[in-house]
Amino acid sequence: MEWINVIVQGVLIGGLYALFAAGLSLIFGVMRLVNIAHGDFIVGAAYLAMVTITMTGLHPLLSLVIVVPLMAAIGYAIQLGLLNRVLGDDILPPLIVTFGLSIILQNVLLTTFSADSQKLNAGALEIGSIPVLPGVDIGYMPLLTFVAAVAIIAGLQFLFYRTSMGRAFRATSDDGEIAQIMGLDNRKVFAWAMALSMAVVAVAGVFLAIRANFDPFMGPSRLIFGFEAVIIGGLGNLWGTLIGGIILGVAQGIGAQIDPGWQLLAGHIAFLVILAVKPRGLFPRID
Amino acid sequence: MTLLDLQDLQKSYGALAVTQNFSMSVEQGDLVGILGPNGAGKTTLFNQITGTVKPDHGEVWFDGEMVTQMDASKRCQMGIARSFQVPHPFVGMTVYENILVGATFGRSSFDPRKQALEIMDKTGMDDKANQLAGSLTLLDRKRLEMARALAADPKLLLLDEIAGGLTDSECVSLLNTIREVHETGVTIIWIEHVVHALMSVAKRLVVVDFGRKVTEGDPETVMNSPEVKSIYMGEDAA
Numbered sequence: 461m462e463w464i465n466v467i468v469q470g471v472l473i474g475g476l477y478a479l480f481a482a483g484l485s486l487i488f489g490v491m492r493l494v495n496i497a498h499g500d501f502i503v504g505a506a507y508l509a510m511v512t513i514t515m516t517g518l519h520p521l522l523s524l525v526i527v528v529p530l531m532a533a534i535g536y537a538i539q540l541g542l543l544n545r546v547l548g549d550d551i552l553p554p555l556i557v558t559f560g561l562s563i564i565l566q567n568v569l570l571t572t573f574s575a576d577s578q579k580l581n582a583g584a585l586e587i588g589s590i591p592v593l594p595g596v597d598i599g600y601m602p603l604l605t606f607v608a609a610v611a612i613i614a615g616l617q618f619l620f621y622r623t624s625m626g627r628a629f630r631a632t633s634d635d636g637e638i639a640q641i642m643g644l645d646n647r648k649v650f651a652w653a654m655a656l657s658m659a660v661v662a663v664a665g666v667f668l669a670i671r672a673n674f675d676p677f678m679g680p681s682r683l684i685f686g687f688e689a690v691i692i693g694g695l696g697n698l699w700g701t702l703i704g705g706i707i708l709g710v711a712q713g714i715g716a717q718i719d720p721g722w723q724l725l726a727g728h729i730a731f732l733v734i735l736a737v738k739p740r741g742l743f744p745r746i747d
Numbered sequence: 748m749t750l751l752d753l754q755d756l757q758k759s760y761g762a763l764a765v766t767q768n769f770s771m772s773v774e775q776g777d778l779v780g781i782l783g784p785n786g787a788g789k790t791t792l793f794n795q796i797t798g799t800v801k802p803d804h805g806e807v808w809f810d811g812e813m814v815t816q817m818d819a820s821k822r823c824q825m826g827i828a829r830s831f832q833v834p835h836p837f838v839g840m841t842v843y844e845n846i847l848v849g850a851t852f853g854r855s856s857f858d859p860r861k862q863a864l865e866i867m868d869k870t871g872m873d874d875k876a877n878q879l880a881g882s883l884t885l886l887d888r889k890r891l892e893m894a895r896a897l898a899a900d901p902k903l904l905l906l907d908e909i910a911g912g913l914t915d916s917e918c919v920s921l922l923n924t925i926r927e928v929h930e931t932g933v934t935i936i937w938i939e940h941v942v943h944a945l946m947s948v949a950k951r952l953v954v955v956d957f958g959r960k961v962t963e964g965d966p967e968t969v970m971n972s973p974e975v976k977s978i979y980m981g982e983d984a985a
Contacts, residue, residue, distance in 0.1 A: 624851045624859070627840070631848045634837040641797050643823035643852035643899060 461595040463717070468596055470713030474706030475606030476671065479664035480686035481693075481701045482613060483657035489696045490629045490653040491547060493554050497561040499683030501658060504565055505531050505665025506674050510578055520580040520670050521604075528662040535658030539651040547650070562679065569676035577673035586670065605667045609705070612660055613698045619656075620698075629653055688731040694741030703742065707734070749808075750775045750934050751903055756795060756805035758958075765791045766802065767958040773903070773936060778929050780949030780966070781938045784978060788958035789938045790832065793905050796936075797829050798822045810902065826854045826902030830895075830909050832938075834888035838881030842872055842891055845880050846898045853899025863898055870894040870924060886917060893924065903934045910941040918944055946970070954978070 484498045495501075505527055512523045538561075546553040582601060589597040620626035632639040632649045640646055668674060668682070685708060692707050693700030708727045715726020734742065751773040758766040765788040773779055783789050794800035795807060798819035807815045814822055828849070837845050846866050850859035867873040872894050875883065880891060889909055896904060906925070910918050918941065925948055929935055939945040945952070945966075952969040954961040962974045969975060 624847075627844055627848050628852065630840055630844075631837045634839050635835055637799060638831075638835045638837070639848070640819045641799065641823055641829060642849050642895065643820050643854075644848075645818065645820040 461593065464593065465596045466713045466717045467710055468592075468598065469602065470710030471706050472598065472602035472606045472709070473713070474689075474702070474709030475602075475609035476664070476667055476705070477685050477689045477708050478609040478613065478702040478705030479605070479660065479667060480682050481689035481705055482609075482616060482698060483660040483664070484683075484686045485690045485696070485698060485701050486616065486660070487653060487657045488690070490633045491650050492551065492633075493543065493547065494551070494558070495657075496555060496558040496683065497565060497679075498558075498661070498686060499681065500562045500565040500569075500679030501531070501661045502665045502668060502682050503674055503676065503679045504569065505658075505662045506580070506669035507569055507573055507578075508662075509580060509666045509669060510573075513580065520582050520666055521585075524663060524666055527666060528659045531658040531662035531665075532655040535654040535656075535661075536651045539654035540647065543654070544647045544650055566676050566679060573676065575675060575677075577675040578669070579673050580666065580669040582670045601667075601670060605671070608663060608667065609702060612663065613702050616656075616660075617698055625652065685727075688727065691741055692731060692734050694744035696745035697741075697743045700741060700743035748775045749773070750777075750810060751796065751936075752806075752808035753792075753796070754806040754808070756792075756802045756807070758791060758795065758800065758802045765958050766795065769805070769955075769958065769960055771953060771960060771963070773934060775902075775934055776929075776932060778925075778935045778948055778950050779937070780945040780952045781936060781955060782940075782942065782945065782952055782969075782975070783955035783961075787955045789955050790907060791958075792955070793829055793907055793936075793938065796822075796903075796905060797827055820852075823852070823899055824854055826900070827905070828853065828896040828899040828901035828903075829905035830889075830892035830907055832908040832911070834885070834892045836880035836883070836888055836891050836895070838879070840880055841877050842880055842883070842887075842894075843867065843876040845891060845895050846872070849895040849898030850900075853901070855900045862900070866894050866898045869927070870897065871920075885912060889913070890921075893921075897928060897933075901933060903936070904928065906935065906937040906939070908938055908940060910939055910944045913941075922948060942970070 480502060484495060487493050487495050509520060509523045509527045512526050513520060543554060546557050585600045588600040591597050620629060628644050628649050632644055632646055636646050689704035689708055690701055693704030707730060711730035712723045712727040715722035749772050753769060753771045756766050756769040781789050791800060795802050798817060806813055809827060810825060843863060846863045847859055850862040867876060870890055870893060872890055875887060883891060893909060910921055913921060922944060937945060949966055952966050953963040954969060954975055956978055962969055962972050
């Protein structure tokens with residue numbers, strides 16, 4: 461029963477990792493941009509939620525109503541004002557710029573909020589759980605996180621394949637120059653993609669901040685989890701990203717069960733094994 | 748009314764001048780053929796009309812507006828669409844989706860789905876609607892090029908060697924489509940090496956070589972002109 465519990469909890473935490481990864485995957489898919497600052501944006505969203513809650517007294521989950529559109533607007537502006545200027549045939553300049561953004565963001569958060577770790581308090585939601593089997597309980601928050609991840613991925617999938625915005629993303633990703641000639645302004649398409657990515661980042665940030673303590677420097681390690689989930693699942697495949705997150709979560713759970721010090725290591729080892737066996741991930745997009 | 752007016756265009760890549768002092772104007776409802784050897788600068792000319800390449804000097808006027816520095820996407824929305832010599836469909840999308848992109852983001856987008864279905868019917872692509880564009884044969888890719896461009900509801904349609912590599916009967920069906928499109932009021936500029944195809948529909952021919960306009964006029968006169976004979980047959984343009 462203990463092991464069943466480990467796996468169930470691992471699957472649920474996989475939802476959080478999939479939330480970290482979905483925005484990353486989306487941006488890479490649409491504009492081949494590796495956003496090194498992605499993890500820091502997640503932490504930034506957590507702080508934004510904290511400020512929102514302090515100012516309004518809203519419940520952390522309700523703060524999403526403000527944080528999601530705000531982060532989307534920030535994403536839109538950063539893409540138009542900064543990232544579009546460095547995107548081109550060379551993938552290095554945007555990589556360096558997002559790396560710089562990561563450092564700036566960490567230090568801005570540090571000077572603004574100090575290095576003390578923070579946490580968002582979701583009240584009763586955090587302690588409640590549903591007993592499913594003897595010795596296996598599913599907490600409300602982990603369940604909610606997982607459901608949110610599935611809903612967001614289903615939503616993105618719908619958007620990509622069933623809406624004109626999705627077709628704009630796919631056409632631009634497929635051949636930017638032709639898309640331009642067909643009436644799509646790449647810069648705007650990219651800005652919308654970044655806005656969408658940051659909306660997902662906002663959700664990831666709030667769920668992260670409810671689950672555990674956060675501080676200005678924890679972004680890069682969230683970025684690694686996100687990367688690993690994307691790569692395990694196969695680039696460009698959103699459902700694959702969810703599976704990637706779950707594999708990572710379960711591997712970490714199993715590692716922690718064997719020895720608490722092995723939690724992170726076990727996740728990285730699972731990632732390395734999959735990379736060695738299937739370098740393109742488990743479910744690479746068929747092109 | 749003049750739809751497209753190119754004024755003294757010049758474009759060089761380093762020491763290589765690909766467009767030199769090129770001026771040309773196209774009336775609404777025209778069907779102009781462009782002839783010239785490979786590397787004469789015909790496709791670069793199209794690129795300057797659509798906006799993917801900006802001229803070093805000169806002006807591009809379209810529908811009464813100066814569009815020389817205007818972004819390609821805006822020009823598409825104004826009514827310029829083109830097909831490519833080497834087809835470039837969005838390979839990860841179906842035929843229908845490819846056409847739908849043109850219909851949604853092109854000039855008029857009142858009812859993109861309906862428009863896309865009509866275009867598929869008109870160009871005979873309806874039986875392949877749900878096929879991935881990447882899996883099409885060359886002929887179907889060429890038809891898709893044309894269909895997608897038409898879906899953008901252009902006022903000016905630029906066709907780049909769309910008849911190349913087609914059999915005679917395929918060419919006849921293509922010519923019929925081009926005639927139909929032209930009859931709906933679309934102005935067409937067509938670059939083509941398949942001269943007999945071009946001659947059968949073009950009202951006017953423009954001959955380009957070394958980035959310059961060599962001659963222009965009605966098809967008969969142009970084809971018999973010494974300049975064209977010199978370019979194609981190697982005769983002296985005495």
